[in-house]
Amino acid sequence: MRYCYLHRSKPYIMPHSFTEENYLKIIHNLSGPEGTEVSTNALAEGTATRAASVTDMLKKLAEKDLINYKKYQGVTLTPTGEKLALKIIRKHRLWEVFLVETLGFGWDEVHDIAEELEHIPSDRLMERLAAFLGHPRFDPHGDPIPDAKGNMPTADYLKLSEVEEGDKVRMMGVLEHTTPFLQHLDRSGLMLGCEMEIKETNDYDKSALVQIDGVKTLFLSQEISKNLLVQRV
Amino acid sequence: MRYCYLHRSKPYIMPHSFTEENYLKIIHNLSGPEGTEVSTNALAEGTATRAASVTDMLKKLAEKDLINYKKYQGVTLTPTGEKLALKIIRKHRLWEVFLVETLGFGWDEVHDIAEELEHIPSDRLMERLAAFLGHPRFDPHGDPIPDAKGNMPTADYLKLSEVEEGDKVRMMGVLEHTTPFLQHLDRSGLMLGCEMEIKETNDYDKSALVQIDGVKTLFLSQEISKNLLVQRV
């Protein structure tokens, strides 16, 4: 009730700083499933900083053996860096499940809050949270949640823009997480799990006419459909 | 699934830094219910930094009108600072309830994790969490949780060390939150809500013999009993 020691700099070992963790996560996200090199400029955009700042941080991360970095050649994660990145991503997505499933937030509201929560350092906390949530394998946007060892559940979804006329599919995820995009889907009545039948595709602008859950029909521009992940049913 | 913007320095308005929030919380805790002046040295101990660093930060907080600070005279919180401190404390205690009640942590394990979670900035998050937990008024250590407006639930508990022979009391809180202390209570079978009858007190060393829940009898040194909050039944 009285004392409140702070321990930040001294007693606790800060495993990796907020900033370092973000770099690792963003490198992971930008390097894609094949782990291709990420450019300094891409990272500058991803971290909302300037290229010069990125270079500084890359040196620091290379020093700590978290990334493979050769001047002018872009970066990739080392196995250690990859493991750490997956841990941050696991935490981010588990917190998103918590925010939506337990606290009742909309899927358009949780990204920024999870961005903060993902850096809370306790492993025991994450494992207890995962257990409480029933070890979910996908987050509210359909993104796979790595398990505690870093294994990503596989899910080979298609973009809706790649599906052909007449196909019936189920919506499984989104490739864009911004609030306006997700709110647009909400207003259109699109949500994870809904069924869609492609009634018509338009070769000229790649737009499509789809029927949702056998009821209402919707016109989808390619802007939208290329960001929707689906599975044939 | 792909992009992950960082927004820290620019797009978000960081309301108050992690460090500033901690100073406010610690000033609140050290200045007690009457809001008496807190000394630089006390803050240096509370923040695990040196007095010189504290002085720097106090100037900064005074500049922002969060504390009343006159050189060499100690500090008190301004109304704004007090409001902010209570908000941090509310968040800390709500997260502790969550960790114990929802995730099943022991009361001896949650302090350090809550110390991190208390700085997550979303108001909506806190209010949804409070609602999910059923708007608890006390945390797992018996500490009162301020409501969203900053009103502290009142509870005039006594220290067990102030209770007289023959009295029957119920344990309502603790004044010490360290892991070893709480684990010692666990091993002794003492927990919030248990009933105690003071069988014997020893004037010389202020120790006492108490019977727990009408069953086992326990010897308590003053070291322990002065940190236990109780209520007569």
Added chain:
DNA sequence: ACTAATTTTTAGACTACCCTAAACTTTTTC
């Protein structure tokens, strides 16, 4: 009340992270 001990503040410096401007590499273009 005056010296001694304690507490607090100032001065100067360090690290993490960020910046701008200039220099240097790589890629593109003709």
Added chain:
DNA sequence: GAAAAAGTTTAGGGTAGTCTAAAAATTAGT
């Protein structure tokens, strides 16, 4: 296969928060 454009790194500097050492103010002792 240069020259221009694009991308990246170096150089030098800024802020937040911390430090040590020394100076100044307050409190305590006799």
